[in-house]
Amino acid sequence: xxxxxxxxxxxxxxxEMKLQEDFKRDSHPDKVNLAGREYVGEHxxxxxxxxxxxxxxxxxxxxxLTPEYPPILGIPEFTRRATELALGKDSPAIVESxxxxxxxxxxxxxVRLGAELLRSCCCSNSSWSGPILLxxxxxxxLLGTFKAAGIEDVxxxxxxxxxxxxxxxxxxxxxxxxxxxxxVVVLFASGHSPTGAELSQEDWKRLAxxxxxxxLFPFFLMSAQGLCSGxxxxxxxxxxxxxxxxxxxxxAQSFSHNFxxxxxxxxxxxxxxxxxxxxxxxxxEKLVQTLWSCPPMEGARVVTTVLNNPAHLVEWQExxxxxxxxxxxxxxxLRERLRLLxxxxxxxxxxxxxxxxxxxxLNTQQVEFxxxxxxxYVLPNGCLNVSAINSRNLDYVAESIHQxxxxxx
Amino acid sequence: xxxxxxxxxAAPVAVFKLTADxxxxxxxxxxxxxxxxxxxxxxxxxxxxxxxxVEKMIADDHSLNHEYLPILGLPEFxxxxxxxxxxxxxxxxxxxxxxxxxxxxxxxxxxxxxxFLRRWYNGTDNTKTPVYVSAPxxxxxxxxxxxxxxxxxxxxxxxxxxxxxxxxEGFLGDLESxxxxxxxxxxxxxxxxxxxxxxxxxxxxxxxVMKRKSLFAFFDSAYQGFxxxxxxxxxxxxxxxxxxxxxxxxAQSFSKNFxxxxxxVGNLTVVAEDQDNLNRVLSQMEKIVRIxxxxxxxxxxxxxxxxxxxxxxxxxxxxxxxxxxDRVLLMRAQLKEKLKAxxxxxxxxxxxxxxxMFSFTGLNPKQVEYMVKEKHIYLMASGRxxxxxLTTKNIDYVAESIHExxxxxx
Numbered sequence: 001x002x003x004x005x006x007x008x009x010x011x012x013x014x015x016e017m018k019l020q021e022d023f024k025r026d027s028h029p030d031k032v033n034l035a036g037r038e039y040v041g042e043h044x045x046x047x048x049x050x051x052x053x054x055x056x057x058x059x060x061x062x063x064x065l066t067p068e069y070p071p072i073l074g075i076p077e078f079t080r081r082a083t084e085l086a087l088g089k090d091s092p093a094i095v096e097s098x099x100x101x102x103x104x105x106x107x108x109x110x111v112r113l114g115a116e117l118l119r120s121c122c123c124s125n126s127s128w129s130g131p132i133l134l135x136x137x138x139x140x141x142l143l144g145t146f147k148a149a150g151i152e153d154v155x156x157x158x159x160x161x162x163x164x165x166x167x168x169x170x171x172x173x174x175x176x177x178x179x180x181x182x183x184v185v186v187l188f189a190s191g192h193s194p195t196g197a198e199l200s201q202e203d204w205k206r207l208a209x210x211x212x213x214x215x216l217f218p219f220f221l222m223s224a225q226g227l228c229s230g231x232x233x234x235x236x237x238x239x240x241x242x243x244x245x246x247x248x249x250x251x252a253q254s255f256s257h258n259f260x261x262x263x264x265x266x267x268x269x270x271x272x273x274x275x276x277x278x279x280x281x282x283x284x285e286k287l288v289q290t291l292w293s294c295p296p297m298e299g300a301r302v303v304t305t306v307l308n309n310p311a312h313l314v315e316w317q318e319x320x321x322x323x324x325x326x327x328x329x330x331x332x333x334l335r336e337r338l339r340l341l342x343x344x345x346x347x348x349x350x351x352x353x354x355x356x357x358x359x360x361x362l363n364t365q366q367v368e369f370x371x372x373x374x375x376x377y378v379l380p381n382g383c384l385n386v387s388a389i390n391s392r393n394l395d396y397v398a399e400s401i402h403q404x405x406x407x408x409x
Numbered sequence: 410x411x412x413x414x415x416x417x418x419a420a421p422v423a424v425f426k427l428t429a430d431x432x433x434x435x436x437x438x439x440x441x442x443x444x445x446x447x448x449x450x451x452x453x454x455x456x457x458x459x460x461x462x463v464e465k466m467i468a469d470d471h472s473l474n475h476e477y478l479p480i481l482g483l484p485e486f487x488x489x490x491x492x493x494x495x496x497x498x499x500x501x502x503x504x505x506x507x508x509x510x511x512x513x514x515x516x517x518x519x520x521x522x523x524x525f526l527r528r529w530y531n532g533t534d535n536t537k538t539p540v541y542v543s544a545p546x547x548x549x550x551x552x553x554x555x556x557x558x559x560x561x562x563x564x565x566x567x568x569x570x571x572x573x574x575x576x577x578e579g580f581l582g583d584l585e586s587x588x589x590x591x592x593x594x595x596x597x598x599x600x601x602x603x604x605x606x607x608x609x610x611x612x613x614x615x616x617x618v619m620k621r622k623s624l625f626a627f628f629d630s631a632y633q634g635f636x637x638x639x640x641x642x643x644x645x646x647x648x649x650x651x652x653x654x655x656x657x658x659x660a661q662s663f664s665k666n667f668x669x670x671x672x673x674v675g676n677l678t679v680v681a682e683d684q685d686n687l688n689r690v691l692s693q694m695e696k697i698v699r700i701x702x703x704x705x706x707x708x709x710x711x712x713x714x715x716x717x718x719x720x721x722x723x724x725x726x727x728x729x730x731x732x733x734x735d736r737v738l739l740m741r742a743q744l745k746e747k748l749k750a751x752x753x754x755x756x757x758x759x760x761x762x763x764x765x766m767f768s769f770t771g772l773n774p775k776q777v778e779y780m781v782k783e784k785h786i787y788l789m790a791s792g793r794x795x796x797x798x799l800t801t802k803n804i805d806y807v808a809e810s811i812h813e814x815x816x817x818x819x
Contacts, residue, residue: 012688
C-alpha cells in the first residue's frame, strides 16, 4: 500500500459545533450559551417531562413490545397522531384520504426525505425542475440538506428585515410573486430558525393567496409546535390554512423541543397531495431505504403513547404551554431590562414572536464583541436562544447586548 | 399540474412483500423463511436477556442528559464498537488512526460511507468511480450507492450456482479487470444471501489483488458473532486487511447481534493512513451527517455502549450471541440430516457449509413458487432461506416440502 492516503483530498471542515466546543472550553465564570439548539430550563439544562420519564420506564419493562424491524415508513399509529396534530383531526385532507405521513429521524430527516422526494420528481417523467426557495437568512444546514439531496436550483426570498427587526412582508410577497410557477417555498409555520421572526395570520392569508395564484408549493417546517404561542392549534394555523385552500404541501415536524426528546430523533414528514398518493408513498419508501432503512422506535413510541391517551395529552399540552409561557416571560424581562438601560432602540421585536429564538440584527463585530469580550455565545446576526437566559444571567446579558449596540453607534 | 402528478409507482421490496403475504396467509402450517431476523425455537423474536437488563438500567438512570447526541454519535459507543470490529488490541487503534461515526443501522453506515467516498475518495468527485457489489448481494446495496451519486454500480462474480460455492476464479478475475481505485463492497462474514464466505486463504488472495490495484475495501459487517458464534473469528477478514495496511471502511450493524433491529444501531469504522487523514475524514463526515439526520438516536447506542464497556455485561452478551448462533447451527445440521434421510436428490452439504443466518438452498424459481403457493413456506425467489425461521416443530414439514419441490418440480 502506498504511503499516500486515499483520503488525501479530503479538506478539513471546521465543525458547526465549534461555537459549542468553544463555550465548553471557556472558563470564564459569567459565560452564557445562547447559541444552543435545545430548550433549557431555568436551571440551565434540558429536562424531561415527568410524563415522558414514566412512559420510558413503562416501555423498558413492557414484555409485549418486540424489537422487530418497524415498517419502513414508521409506526402507523405514530404517523396517524402526528398528522392529526399538525392538521387537526377533522382536516379535509385527512377526511378525504389525501395525506400520508412518514416517521423520520428528526426534523432534519424529514426535510432530507422531502428534498429527496422532490429531487426524484425532477428525474422521473415529471417536467418539474425547481427551484426551491429558502428564506434569507436561513440555517446553513437547511441549504446543505437540499443540496445534498441533489437539488441544484436553490434561491432565496427576503424574510428578515434589519430595518424593522422583523419580517418585511412586502418584500416576501414580491419575491414569491416573481418566483417561477411551481416553485417549492420552504416556510416556517412558527418559530423561524434562526431569527424567530413571525408572520401574523393576515400575513399568512396574503402569502397563501399568492401561492394559490402562482401555483407555488409550500414545504413547511414545524420544529416546535406549541412552543411559540403556547397553543398547538395556533402554531399549526398556517399549515391548516393552506390545506383548507386546497394547496398541496409537505410539512416536516419535529418532536424534539415539544417533548424534550432531542436525543431520540423523533420527526415526521407530512405529505398532502391532490392525487397520485400511493405512488408518491411508494417512492418515499424506496428513498427511506437508501437513507436509514427504517426509523428508530424508542422516541416515537413515547410520543404515540402520549398522543393516544387523553389524560396524557392534556398533561403534555400543559407542559408545552408552560415552556412557551416561560419563553415569553424571559422575552418580556429582557425587553424591560434593555428599555431601562436606555438608548435610541426599540425592543418590541423581542416580545412580538414567541418560542425559542430571537434576533437582534447584530453585525459581525458586535457578535464578536459578545463572544470574545463578554463570553456570551450567540449565533450569527445576533440570533439567540432565549431559554438559556435566566434570573442569574439576565442582567449580564442585557447589559452586554446594550454595550454591543452602543459601541457601534 | 401537481409536482408529484407524474411520479411512478415504485415496485415493492421483495422481502417485505414476502412477509406481508405471509401475514395474510391463513394456512396453519405456514412458515416464514424470508426476513433476516432471529427467531427462537418458538418462532418468536428474542429480546436478549442482557438487553432487557440494560434497558431497565437506562430507564432508571436519572443522571442521563437528554440533549442531542454529538453529530458523530456517542463517543463511548463509537470507540467500543470499533474495538469489536478491529480487536481491542488493534495496532491501528493504538496508532490513533481509527475513528467512527454512529449511524442509523448498517444502512446508515453504508450511506454515510458512500456519500463521503463520492465526494472525497481519491481526489474528489467520484460519481464515475465504479462501485462493485457481489453477485448476488443484499438487495439494498445497489440503491444506497446509487442514491449517493455513484453512476456505475457493477457486479463482481461471487456465487457459483453450479458448484454451490464461491466462484473464486471469477471473483479474482473481476478484481483484476476492475479499474484501479474502484470501490469493492465486501461482506465481512456470513455473506447475504449466499451464506458462503471466502476461506482465510482465499481472503489473502483477494487482498493481494486489491492491494496491487489500489482497490478500496468497504466492508459490510451485519452479522459479527452470528456467523460462527465467535466475535473474533467473524472479524478475521477485516482485521487481516487492516494488518496488510489497507485504509478501509467497515459498516457495522448491531441489529442482529444485539437483537436491536428497531433502534437502528450502526457504526461506520474508518481506518486511515494516519491521524491527520482520519481527522479530515471525520470532519467531512460530520458535515454529511448533519444534512442527513443531523444527530443519531441515543437509545440503542447507549445500550450497546454500556454492554460493551461493562465486563460482566459484555460476557453475558457474548453468551447471548452464542445462543443465537448455536441454534442456527443446530437447525442447519438437522435440516441437512433430514434431507439426507429423505433421500432428497442432490447434495446438501452446502446447508452446513454455509455460514450465518442465510442459506442459498439451490431451489430454482419454480421450486420456490411451489414452496410458497402449495406449501405456504415463504422464501426468497433466489432460493434464500432464513435458518432462524426453522424450529424443531416445523423442520420436518420444511424438509419434506423441499423434498417434494425438488422431486416433483423441475
